[in-house]
Amino acid sequence: MGFHQVEGATHFDFGPNLPSPTYLLDLRGERQRKYFDLLLQQVGVSLAPLLPEGIFNFTGREREVAQLVMSTQSIAEIAESLNVTEAAIKKHLGRIYKKAEVRGKIQLLKKLMEVANVR
Structure with a gap:
């Protein structure tokens, strides 16, 4: 879903035997809408209700x-x-x-x- 591990950005802040990679979330173009749709779906929210007239x-x-x-x-x-x-x-x-x-x-x-x- 757009997450990519960043090369050379692994840290050991949680201990010497616990490498923790850093990830980048790419939300360019269509990926942003899909990501937000997925997040909203997970919490049961729809963003497309009809707007009232006027x-x-x-x-x-x-x-x-x-x-x-x-x-x-x-x-x-x-x-x-x-x-x-x-x-x-x-x-x-x-x-x-x-x-x-x-x-x-x-x-x-x-x-x-x-x-x-x-x-």
């Missing part, structure tokens, strides 16, 4: 983009699924951030989860 006065397209953000899709994946450019999605996200009064995707995700009552 939330933050989003337009239909903004609500659609926000919904896809909640499903942990990347900007490229959202653009592809809506058949638009990544630049268009970034413009939508800028307006969404302003309306939701957040500064980025993580804050948006947190706020949307609160509004949708995801626990």
Whole structure:
């Protein structure tokens, strides 16, 4: 699941006979979504509830983009699924951030989860 042992980064902090390797978690691209999906599945949480109509006065397209953000899709994946450019999605996200009064995707995700009552 993306973990790789780092060469030359083994330590013996737990004792001279207990080598402890260091691992690196690679979350680039699709791996990040898969990793978060796995973590959420383990605790029984779904990130794709439907957002209420009229939330933050989003337009239909903004609500659609926000919904896809909640499903942990990347900007490229959202653009592809809506058949638009990544630049268009970034413009939508800028307006969404302003309306939701957040500064980025993580804050948006947190706020949307609160509004949708995801626990």
